[in-house]
Ligand SMILES: Nc1nc2c(ncn2[C@@H]2O[C@H](COP(=O)(O)OP(=O)(O)OP(=O)(O)O)[C@@H](O)[C@H]2O)c(=O)[nH]1
Ligand SMILES: [Mg+2]
């Protein structure tokens with residue numbers, strides 16, 4: 528359950544991103560990008576987030592999770608495709624020399640503050 | 644009002660991991676992060692591995708466990724320095740984070756070590772996500788687990804540099820399809836070396852030890 532530690536980091540980063548003059552404003556939402564190859568289960572993360580956000584400026588915040596597909600590029604033939612099943616070889620030329628272009632994200636993109 | 648943040652959630656861990664990596668590389672230490680599900684044989688493999696490489700390669704071990712010191716006690720018998728870290732505290736129960744490794748390393752004489760082995764917490768999910776500043780990663784898979792572990796935990800098998808297929812001494816008693824398991828590993832990570840070994844009988848250790856020694860010497 529490393530989602531708990533991740534949720535704590537989210538609260539910490541979000542809180543420290545609030546400008547000084549707004550340190551009493553509630554956060555309405557947190558926008559995340561989570562790659563599908565990342566070992567994070569969105570439901571677990573939401574569950575943990577609700578727990579650790581209690582008694583913070585994020586207590587009522589919604590977590591918006593944009594899931595990012597796993598996209599690979601073949602280093603041999605430049606073919607680019609979305610990996611949907613667990614096979615990491617090039618569909619075109621069968622090469623195993625591939626580069627993961629997206630799908631490993633675990634980023635906070637932005638937060639939305641309540642109107643004051 | 645929207646505020647742009649654009650930060651990696653694991654920023655803090657990644658930064659710590661880079662600090663560790665820099666420190667280890669300045670000291671010329673090769674750091675191996677060993678991961679697997681519980682009971683695949685990490686401790687048994689390390690015990691045997693150390694007996695093959697000592698005293699040639701000066702080694703030390705950091706072993707992560709949720710709450711016991713059993714693994715550290717076993718490894719201490721090999722006469723290498725062992726640091727045990729328990730991860731039972733809040734929020735850290737399933738993997739070793741970079742700051743934990745940094746602190747544990749402070750308990751070792753880094754000038755007297757060429758090779759540091761980290762036995763991660765038994766778990767195929769979380770440790771894959773946390774960089775600890777290692778030089779290489781290996782995943783252990785035992786033949787008593789399902790053949791399809793690699794496709795169920797693709798991140799782990801993508802992130803590792805080699806796989807150890809352990810407990811091959813048990814193959815005669817099981818319906819395990821070894822070729823299928825290796826096929827799945829290569830489906831996830833096509834170039835990954837797979838060493839078929841038994842920590843009980845030492846079968847298959849030579850190629851694994853050669854691979855390891857080469858890596859340590861390159862450091
Ligand atoms: N037959 C056989 N048994 C093995 C082998 N390697 C390990 N074992 C046994 O498997 C059990 C688990 O081994 P450990 O080395 O403790 O496994 P581990 O991965 O360190 O376990 P955790 O640290 O709890 O995650 C022990 O009873 C070992 O004796 C092997 O190659 N063959
Ligand atoms: Mg162990």
Ligand SMILES: [Zn+2]
Nearest residue numbers: 601604617620
């Ligand atoms: Zn190709």
